[in-house]
Amino acid sequence: MTILDTILTTKQQEVDTFRKETFPTRTIPLRTKLSDRLRSSDTLEVIAEIKRASPSKGVIHPSLDAVELAKRYEKSGAAAISVLTDTTYFKGSFDDLKAVAESVEVPVLCKEFIIDTVQIEKAYAHGASLILLIVAALEAQTLHKLFTFATDLGLEVLVEVHTPEELATALELGAELIGVNNRNLKTFEVSLETTQTIAELLPRDRGIYLISESGIVSAHDALQASSFGAHGLLVGESLVRSNSVEEALPKLKVRRHTDDAH
Ligand SMILES: O=C(O)c1ccccc1NCC(=O)[C@H](O)[C@H](O)COP(=O)(O)O
Numbered sequence: 530m531t532i533l534d535t536i537l538t539t540k541q542q543e544v545d546t547f548r549k550e551t552f553p554t555r556t557i558p559l560r561t562k563l564s565d566r567l568r569s570s571d572t573l574e575v576i577a578e579i580k581r582a583s584p585s586k587g588v589i590h591p592s593l594d595a596v597e598l599a600k601r602y603e604k605s606g607a608a609a610i611s612v613l614t615d616t617t618y619f620k621g622s623f624d625d626l627k628a629v630a631e632s633v634e635v636p637v638l639c640k641e642f643i644i645d646t647v648q649i650e651k652a653y654a655h656g657a658s659l660i661l662l663i664v665a666a667l668e669a670q671t672l673h674k675l676f677t678f679a680t681d682l683g684l685e686v687l688v689e690v691h692t693p694e695e696l697a698t699a700l701e702l703g704a705e706l707i708g709v710n711n712r713n714l715k716t717f718e719v720s721l722e723t724t725q726t727i728a729e730l731l732p733r734d735r736g737i738y739l740i741s742e743s744g745i746v747s748a749h750d751a752l753q754a755s756s757f758g759a760h761g762l763l764v765g766e767s768l769v770r771s772n773s774v775e776e777a778l779p780k781l782k783v784r785r786h787t788d789d790a791h
Pocket residue numbers: 532533578580583584585586710712714742743744745763764765766767
């Protein structure tokens with residue numbers, strides 16, 4: 530059993546609870562699309578994550594103030610804010626998502642392990658403009674249903690892959706935003722080679738944007754991801770632990786490698 534299997538068991542229980550809940554009416558407008566910002570940018574764009582804890586690292590910053598950090602991320606040039614809404618493994622919440630979405634103008638990603646439309650309804654109600662779908666977590670038919678459900682609501686979808694086979698599934702789906710998770714969810718090992726492997730297979734003429742996720746610590750990592758062909762980065766732990774987000778985040782916005790047709 531991998532950590533992903535364990536998390537998905539928890540999610541099935543949560544879905545049953547969510548079905549009995551009434552969600553707030555959304556008051557926050559959908560934000561300008563991340564894909565628009567990626568299209569017009571000549572640097573890597575950063576999705577900065579609010580992360581209190583994780584299965585691989587345990588407690589990272591338990592007392593983190595999500596709104597305060599999100600505002601600092603936005604001021605420091607983040608293109609989007611990722612909010613982990615899982616409580617059991619990451620100490621996040623849907624309350625964090627709503628509070629952050631109300632406090633910033635950039636799109637907010639509901640970073641959740643989504644297996645059912647009710648979680649997308651909840652993300653939408655709490656102000657998300659983007660959701661994550663993890664190919665490894667979903668049967669092809671369910672993935673398609675969830676993708677369509679989210680896009681019909683006007684949400685953008687970051688489709689996460691780890692392998693060339695999963696990339697093929699994401700491309701078939703018509704995903705515009707593809708996240709490559711550099712973290713092996715069996716061993717927790719992080720390697721930017723995962724980004725390299727996937728980037729080499731990415732069609733370069735179809736307006737598809739690649740986000741390198743996990744384990745990005747330095748400008749050197751960002752330059753490497755850029756040289757592989759990434760358009761953006763999803764960064765959590767290193768920013769949360771940084772003494773100065775204001776210095777650390779802009780350093781990740783390195784020039785984009787121009788050898789593509791976007
Ligand atoms: O972070 C983990 O330990 C983890 C374990 C199992 C499933 C997902 C996990 N993380 C979710 C993420 O995708 C990361 O939070 C995100 O990419 C940022 O990663 P990092 O910059 O390494 O904090």
